[in-house]
Amino acid sequence: MKLKRRANLEPYLLLLPSLAYLAIFFAWPMVQAFGLAFRADDGRWTLEFFRRMVGDAAFWPAVRTSLILVLTIIPLQFILALTMALLATAGLRGSGALIYFYALPIAVSDLAAGIVWFSVFTERGYLNTVLQGLGLLEKPFIFLQYGATWAVIAVILAEVWRATSIVFVILVAGLQGIPKEYNEAAEVFGAGWFARLRKVTLPMLRPSIQVALILRTILAFQVFAVVVALTGDGVKVLASEAYQWYNQWRNLNVAAAYAALILAISMLSTGIYLRALRTRPEAQAV
Amino acid sequence: MASRASAPLARRAGRSLVYLAAILVALYIMIPIYLVAVMAFSPRAVVYDYPKPLIPTQLSLETMSFFLNAYGILDSVKNSVLVAIFTLAISLAIGAPAGYALARYIFPGGDIYRILILSTRAFPVVILSIPLISTYINWGLDDTTLGVALLHTAMALPTTILVTSSVFVGVSKDLEEAAMTMGCTRAGAFRRVALPLALPGLAASAIFTFVLSWNEVFGAAILTVQNQTLPAKLIVQLNQSPIPFRFAGGFFILVPAIVFMLFVRRYLFSLWGVKLR
Numbered sequence: 385m386k387l388k389r390r391a392n393l394e395p396y397l398l399l400l401p402s403l404a405y406l407a408i409f410f411a412w413p414m415v416q417a418f419g420l421a422f423r424a425d426d427g428r429w430t431l432e433f434f435r436r437m438v439g440d441a442a443f444w445p446a447v448r449t450s451l452i453l454v455l456t457i458i459p460l461q462f463i464l465a466l467t468m469a470l471l472a473t474a475g476l477r478g479s480g481a482l483i484y485f486y487a488l489p490i491a492v493s494d495l496a497a498g499i500v501w502f503s504v505f506t507e508r509g510y511l512n513t514v515l516q517g518l519g520l521l522e523k524p525f526i527f528l529q530y531g532a533t534w535a536v537i538a539v540i541l542a543e544v545w546r547a548t549s550i551v552f553v554i555l556v557a558g559l560q561g562i563p564k565e566y567n568e569a570a571e572v573f574g575a576g577w578f579a580r581l582r583k584v585t586l587p588m589l590r591p592s593i594q595v596a597l598i599l600r601t602i603l604a605f606q607v608f609a610v611v612v613a614l615t616g617d618g619v620k621v622l623a624s625e626a627y628q629w630y631n632q633w634r635n636l637n638v639a640a641a642y643a644a645l646i647l648a649i650s651m652l653s654t655g656i657y658l659r660a661l662r663t664r665p666e667a668q669a670v
Numbered sequence: 671m672a673s674r675a676s677a678p679l680a681r682r683a684g685r686s687l688v689y690l691a692a693i694l695v696a697l698y699i700m701i702p703i704y705l706v707a708v709m710a711f712s713p714r715a716v717v718y719d720y721p722k723p724l725i726p727t728q729l730s731l732e733t734m735s736f737f738l739n740a741y742g743i744l745d746s747v748k749n750s751v752l753v754a755i756f757t758l759a760i761s762l763a764i765g766a767p768a769g770y771a772l773a774r775y776i777f778p779g780g781d782i783y784r785i786l787i788l789s790t791r792a793f794p795v796v797i798l799s800i801p802l803i804s805t806y807i808n809w810g811l812d813d814t815t816l817g818v819a820l821l822h823t824a825m826a827l828p829t830t831i832l833v834t835s836s837v838f839v840g841v842s843k844d845l846e847e848a849a850m851t852m853g854c855t856r857a858g859a860f861r862r863v864a865l866p867l868a869l870p871g872l873a874a875s876a877i878f879t880f881v882l883s884w885n886e887v888f889g890a891a892i893l894t895v896q897n898q899t900l901p902a903k904l905i906v907q908l909n910q911s912p913i914p915f916r917f918a919g920g921f922f923i924l925v926p927a928i929v930f931m932l933f934v935r936r937y938l939f940s941l942w943g944v945k946l947r
Contacts, residue, residue, distance in 0.1 A: 609901070
């Protein structure tokens with residue numbers, strides 16, 4: 385009655401539908417994105433759509449903002465998520481409730497997050513209410529002005545608020561996988577809290593950090609609804625431009641050029657992370 | 671070790687600081703949700719008010735019903751629910767067998783499959799949905815709820831597979847084997863023994879898929895024109911909409927998320943904590 389020993393076709397038959405599905409609805413669209421971006425209607429290969437994308441006045445601002453968002457949001461998220469993960473696993477009373485609150489934004493859509501923070505940052509919103517109430521402002525400040533730095537900061541805060549939870553959960557799962565003995569041993573040898581964090585916890589967390597970094601970077605290049613809900617088209621990012629090119633101007637090819645660009649950047653950054661954070665076999669053996 | 675004598679006091683002070691930090695972070699997360707809820711349940715006049723009330727002065731359903739009665743909103747809610755149900759049905763039907771295979775069999779290629787699935791879980795929705803526009807036009811799936819559901823399934827499938835796999839790992843194989851010694855077939859043992867035990871976990875996975883689909887904006891907005899889901903409808907008309915409409919809409923899409931977290935708390939870490947083995 386050993387289920388495992390018998391080499392048979394059952395597992396492959398069970399996997400087949402999912403593989404077929406992902407081939408049709410996952411792999412093929414990615415190939416097709418490049419086809420749409422680089423092939424004219426008559427089937428010739430062309431850089432025409434790419435040129436139109438790059439030549440558009442909104443292109444470089446969108447690239448710039450997307451990069452700024454990734455470079456600010458991800459470090460902030462990691463510091464915050466690590467703090468949250470350490471707090472949640474510190475053995476506090478009520479840590480079950482804590483984990484619930486900290487993880488809650490995972491289920492919040494980017495659109496809802498944009499609207500939630502719109503209530504804070506809009507001219508007649510809560511932030512102005514509080515700042516004016518404290519006497520720090522004489523009249524409401526327009527945070528979400530077209531193209532303003534404050535609008536980008538609002539997007540950063542909303543994204544950090546919404547998407548840190550995923551990093552938090554991944555890190556907590558990683559922390560729970562670290563055997564207690566390691567930290568206890570370090571403590572016996574006189575390592576302080578900070579030394580233990582740096583020398584034991586963080587190196588052991590490396591695989592989780594890698595997963596979280598890749599996931600978050602890929603998703604950060606696709607921020608869309610938060611930006612639209614907060615700023616209209618006052619702040620431009622790559623995904624919102626892709627949306628505009630299709631929904632406003634019905635140009636599928638240029639929209640696909642944006643998609644291809646996002647895909648290329650995502651794969652590039654994943655490659656960089658995999659190289660930079662290579663896990664040594666001994667750390668993986670746990 | 672010289673500081674041992676003062677340790678209890680210092681430790682207690684440190685402990686309260688840790689509690690303080692924990693509470694501050696929790697407030698940072700909860701306060702914005704609270705604020706938009708206050709707006710959603712204030713009368714419309716109050717929503718336009720400035721300064722805004724930090725504590726609700728008068729509760730009212732006026733803003734919420736204004737939103738729900740706006741043209742096309744109820745239809746889009748119906749579409750959202752339909753898309754989400756299609757999505758969870760298809761992804762469970764395709765994903766659960768794969769998850770079961772990963773949990774129960776050791777076979778050549780299993781690890782490669784697992785890595786493949788892991789690498790597809792950072793759903794690149796922008797990249798997937800734009801090419802699907804032309805595919806759907808060819809297939810006659812453009813502007814349909816089924817089309818959106820098929821995209822959402824592609825996004826949800828990797829997670830469904832990984833979660834169902836961890837659910838079936840948790841259901842003891844011995845019970846299935848026992849059923850088989852008593853004359854059950856392989857399929858019968860699965861249906862009568864493993865499946866009932868796995869149901870709560872499968873339900874959590876289904877709820878997760880439902881919320882993923884309910885929340886998704888970009889693909890739904892780009893693949894539909896008439897048959898929009900709620901987020902698609904909201905994003906298209908958001909910036910021309912009155913403020914009470916936005917806050918009520920934002921709160922309305924938020925609610926399932928909050929409820930969802932109550933149900934899947936236990937499975938949270940197997941949803942997102944799966945690592946490469």
